[in-house]
Each structure stands twice: as C-alpha cells, then as structure tokens.
Amino acid sequence: MDNVKQGGFKRVWLITGASRGIGALIAQAALADGNAVVAAGRNVSAIVERLGESDALLPVALDVTNEAQAKAAVQAAVEKFGRIDVLVNNAGFGLLGAVEESADKDVRRMYDTNVFGLLNITRAVLPTMRARRSGHVINISSVGGYRAGAGFGVYCSTKFAVEGITEALHAELAPLGIHATVVEPGYFRTEFLDASSLVVAPDVIDDYDETSGTVRRKAVQISGNQPGDPTKLAAAMVTLVDASNPPLRLPLGTDTLAAIAAKNEYVTQETETWKALSASTDFAS
Template identity: 60%
Template sequence: MKIWFITGASRGFGALITAQALAKGDAVVATARNSKAITERFGEHPNLLPVTLDVTSQEQATAAAKTAIERFGRIDVLLNNAGFGLMGAVEEASPAEIEAVYKTNVFGLLNVTRAILPFMRQVRSGRILNISSIGGYRGAAGFGVYSSTKFAVEGLSEALHDELAPLGIHVTVVEPGYFRTDFLDASSLTSSSHIIADYEATAGKVRTLATSLSHNQPGDPNKLAQVLIDFADAPHPPVRLPLGSDTVSAIEDKHRKDAAILAEWRAISVSTDFITR
C-alpha cells in the first residue's frame, strides 16, 4: 500500500487520482483549501485523510505534512497538483494577477515539497510528481504568465531530480496537454480583466478558442489518472512525462524549430567563446 499526498484533491486530476488510488487500496492524504470539499466528494474512507491546506502558506504545508506522518507514518508519493491558469497577454496581466498565480503554482509547490522532503530523505525513499503543462514546455500567446510558472516548475523539477536521485527519491514533471477537465472554466482559469485591442489577433483569439475548447479537449482525464497510478510503480521513472498527443506534437514541433535555430545561428552562437591557441 502506497501513501499518497495530493494537493488540489477536491476536483480535476487531483480528485480522479485520489479516487483511483483509494480503489487500488492505497491511502491518500487529500488536501484542499477546505477539507470539507474532500469529505463531500469521497465520504468517509479508512484510507482517506482529508486535510485543509492552502499551499501558499508554508505554515499550513508544514502542519499538513506532520499530520500525514502522524496518521500513516510515511509519504510515498507527493503529487503537486494544486494550481490554476491565467489567460491574457503578458502586458494585460496586472501585478496582483501575476503574483497570485505565482504564489500558488510556484511558491505553493515549493512550500509543500520543502515540507515533505525531510520525511522522504529520512527513509531514503519517495516519489514526487509535479504537474506542469504543455505550456511548461513551450510558451504561447495568451498564456505567457501561466506558462512562465510552469517553466519554473520544469526547472525546479529537473534540479530536484538531480539533487534527490542519490537519496533514493525520484522526481518527475508531468506535462499534460488539453484534457477534458474544468481547467478552462472560471473555477480554474482566470482571465486578465484588462484588455488591450492591439492583442486581439493573438491573446484575444486565444480567449475565444478557449471558450469553444472547454469540455471538448482531446485528453481523457480518467486515462491520465490511471497512467499516474501505474507510473508510481515504474522502476526507472523519467525526469519528464508528456501526456496527450497534443503535448507530444508540441514537443516535437519545438525540437524541430530549435534545431533550425541552431543550424542557422550555430556560427554566431559558438563565436562568443574565448579563443584558445
């Protein structure tokens, strides 16, 4: 039996993975801003520990980790899932909007990870799954600020992977594409209130497309949940796990474009080194 610690567990991927983990016989420390939302969704279960956690609070993260250890004795899998999106051109985003998305998506992930790592290091075991996005691998108009938070998650995850591998702790950044959840709804995706007409053909177009795509996304969230449940047993997990055909296509396209940049600009790129004689 594995012990999962899942943030943002009351809905979306977090709720689906919580349900499948419990069905498998694992135990779950399921966290949300209001633990009543966990109880309302899953009811009473001997392997479920609902915990109130605002990931932006280091104090709450530390308390939640301690509560989990007191109940189950260990944490085998940390799933950093809590987060939300911000849609709009970079210039349209207000300082308050930018700060809010960073506090949850980046600093929240750091708060929870730093609270749980001492317990994983003590036993030289554990897995950390950090939910990123297709937007964490390539930026796109209309999602610049959100993508920048997920780029941060990618960088943190790669560094953590190298730092923790010698200690028996595996870290993987998960990169979902567009899955049929409520991510494009107002409950998970905020839109900058300030609109600049000059961005109508770029960020403005994305706003329209997001509305039409909501609940018509190509990815099946139940399949993603099952993949991650099974992935927790993978003997040699990779540093990143792309999920969704759209993510795979986006990564392949970026690789082609980056290869073209290197081919065209290689002479300039390498010309900046000191010349050794």
C-alpha cells in the same frame, strides 16, 4: 491504529488540490489501487463530499501558499500513516491574457500558488522521504511548461519554473533513492478553462486581437471539448508510480507529444541557423 500507521497500504500519497478536477480523480485512482491518500485542499468538506470517508483517506486543510499549513499537513499525514511515499503537487490555476494584459496582482497570486506553494509543500515533505531514502515527487506542469504560447505566457512561465525545479530535484534526489517527475498534460476535459481554475485578464488590448485575442476566443470553444480523458490521466499516475525507473518528464496526450516535437524541431533549426554567432563568443584559443 499502529497497523494503519505503519502498513496495510501499498503506498501513502499526498495530493494537493484534491477537492476537484484532476486532483480528485488522482486521489480516487490511488485509493482504488490500494493506497492511502492524504487529500489536501482549501475546503475539507468538499474533499469528503467528493471522496467519501475511509480509513485509507485523510482529508487535510491546506492552502499551499501558507508554509505553516504545509508543515501541519505533512505532520498529520505522518502521524496517521507513518510515512509519505508519493507527493503530487497538483494545486494551481491559470491566467489567460497577453503578457502586457496580465495584471500584477493576478500574476503574483498565480506565482504564489503555482510556484511558491509547490515549493512550500515540497520542502515540508522531503525530510520524511530523505529519512527513509525513498519516495516520489510528482509535479504537475503542462504542455505550456515545455512550450509557451500567446495568451498563456505568464501562466506558462510558472510551469517553466516547475520544470526547472523538477529537473534540479531529479538531480539532487536521485542519489538519495527518491524519484522526481514533471507531468505535462495537454488539454484535458477538466474545469481548467472554467472560472474556477482560470483567471481571465480583464484588460484587453486591441493590438493583441490576432494573437492572445484569438486564444481567448478559442478557450471558450475548447472548454468541455478537450481531447484528453482525465480519468485516463489519473490511471497513468498510478502506472507512473509503479514504475521501477520513472522518467524525469511524462508528457500526457497526443497534443503534448505533437507540441514537444514541434518545439524540438524549431529549436534544432534555429540553433543551427545561428550556430556561428553563438560559437563566436568564446575566447580565442
């Protein structure tokens, strides 16, 4: 048991939302690469059913919105494997609807998971990483964390928050030998657009039919036909963790690369157009 606790594995990963989708695939890729995995999710039996049983796998019950459960999951990980080298904050879900169509209860529940839940588990893990002056925090964002769009505005706002949190973590943790990366997947062929991962706002306002309404209809058509291969995404996570100098941001998918380029161009052009007014607000020298 001491050998299992202290060594024998390449790294120890803690992955949230690991019972299905991208989280489960990342767990499988990490295990196949010789790592130990603490697979966290609300349904432990679903984790075991998906990932099997192994000395390298520790399934733990975790609702990320519960801070006590986050601390307990970290304690269980350290007790079994002695350390946590990689944290993958993957748990989250989406909300499809115009901003005005998005109900308060749905918005708050999504923030509780996507933002406050991420903070719960990150705060629980960081003391162990700081003690060892080593580790890598990986926060799963989205193309929508870099560029928001009609129909996903409030969801994108949660991922904008994740981006900001990760930028700050990158600055705060780098002097301590700990990496922080925000991963920005585009549309990957997962369950994200299914009811299991996506809340669709029940209120529909006709005035938004050409904007968010169009996105609602496209989401149905895209589901199951997304261009991204989730197995390749999972493999990319292993490559990311193996990098000696990992990036702050890692876009995944050609659709994300195109969206980032388009936004950067738009921001550059708009900034140039309004530069005189922007610069006019300083005190006169």
